[in-house]
Amino acid sequence: MPDLYDVAAIGNAIVDVIAPATDAFLADNRLDKGGMMLVDAAQSAALYARMAAGVETSGGSAANTIAGLASFGGKVAFMGKVADDKLGEVFTHDMRAGGALFENAPLVGGPATAACMINVTPDGQRTMSTYLGASVALTDDDIDQAVVEAARIVYLEGYLFDAEAARRAFAKAAGFAHGAGRMIALTLSDGFVVERHRGGLMGFIETQVDLLFANETELCALFETDDFDAAAALLRPHVKLAAVTRGAAGSVIVSPQGVIAVAAEPVEKVVDTTGAGDQYAAGFMFGLSRGLPLAQCGRLASLAAAEVISHYGPRPQVSLKDFAASKGYL
């Protein structure tokens, strides 16, 4: 198969509602700061009614990564499920406008398009409450074999481990990808996702995953330890390649050749950390898909994360290609 895509991703198709919040608001609404919790339609409506005025923007972890890759100039495809409603139109428009292939038919007659309410505290930390809606209607029927086989990297969003049908979709995509000699990347997404599915995730990582993305919390959750260095050492025999983010402390790339520490790109003011991990993955995979050295992949990753945390919203507001070039990183 020709390399039609640098990255094809499978993830939740979500529109974000981003609003400023105080720490007291998080406490009053029993929101776990920095985390992601799932809410049903009624909880979603009740929380929205209490939130501050917000901004709506297409989100979804892997979808944000795809938008970042497109901003670097990458060729990308996305698989996920929206409903045939206004937010579904918005999500679809934003994916395609960024240049991504996105062809899954919207869900008709079911739940609404997924929405994630993101409360951002003055320290820039984001706390997410997600109504999954139509996004969990993704099944293995939505996996396009031709697209998967034509992508250098197939990127899977760990959040989807919560839905059985999506886990089957992952298995199907992994089969197609490895059958075509492609690389499978996975992001662990969230510490609670890891706790809920530790065994299943570990099995999937060992048998299917060529590149693992995680943050410190998620990696520690995977190995049930509070010691980051211990977790990193435990990870090494399980994966070929991993990139683990540590917020302002930068990230580490774990590979057969050893461990590379990558500094965080300096940011004048952290406005909203939403999408930091998603854009890190975008920069890293863009570099990897172009055959760049791992240290350079890490620099591109850090740069993309720095751009996105300097403003509200989970997707880049500048051309990451131009930004990276201006810094001499590309």
Add this chain to the structure above:
Amino acid sequence: MPDLYDVAAIGNAIVDVIAPATDAFLADNRLDKGGMMLVDAAQSAALYARMAAGVETSGGSAANTIAGLASFGGKVAFMGKVADDKLGEVFTHDMRAGGALFENAPLVGGPATAACMINVTPDGQRTMSTYLGASVALTDDDIDQAVVEAARIVYLEGYLFDAEAARRAFAKAAGFAHGAGRMIALTLSDGFVVERHRGGLMGFIETQVDLLFANETELCALFETDDFDAAAALLRPHVKLAAVTRGAAGSVIVSPQGVIAVAAEPVEKVVDTTGAGDQYAAGFMFGLSRGLPLAQCGRLASLAAAEVISHYGPRPQVSLKDFAASKGYL
């Protein structure tokens, strides 16, 4: 009547879609840079399909002003028309979350909630294409007499001069306001609106308006001249008080006591000029409603405009009350 509100505004209830664009995109789509054009549903859909990925945020000129006043700590009310759809919910939520009274029933079975597609070029200039949808269904039945009579200032959005029913609503509101000894403020909104309704606007200004907001282009359109100083001199006999904005050149306040020049507040980088005039009006009317000297009203106006043009979107992203206090303006 007690002063329950600092400002009650009547305007279009619009949700904005904001996306980056090139000057070539404006030319290809025959968009008049810096202006506002009206589009129908089909034109709106066609333009949206060609636009870049965007961000959705509640907008509408007078509604943005109300959001700015709320951010200063003002007590505010808004009258306008949404449809009973997703964007209508978003607009309503954002108005109420900011603390504004907004009680008009959504339109059922008619056109969708109004949407304004805003293409922002790299110089920060915004070019707007507005689908008015449900917003033009506003009639004089939507004017709440008790609210108008309890507001220090009743603020009217000039864009509504395009709709006959809304002009009747303005007349009704002006009658209530003056009957209760209140002040009527009007913004001219747009040069083409002025050209379409010059006679009607002039008559309304002379008979009803106590405070006029305009930018340079609109004021020149009103008096059919290219000479700003000539236009300002022509304006003086017609209004008690006016504030005319001139972009980076600041603004001038025209009053019976003479003309006060107000410097623009410095901005590090102009990202998106959307909402600059709206927030200028917010700062000015907040000062006026608190009985502050005109020069101080102008400083608050310039500060609010500076905040909003330093980021994407037409509404403040910080507390204008705190921002003004930090600058020593309040």
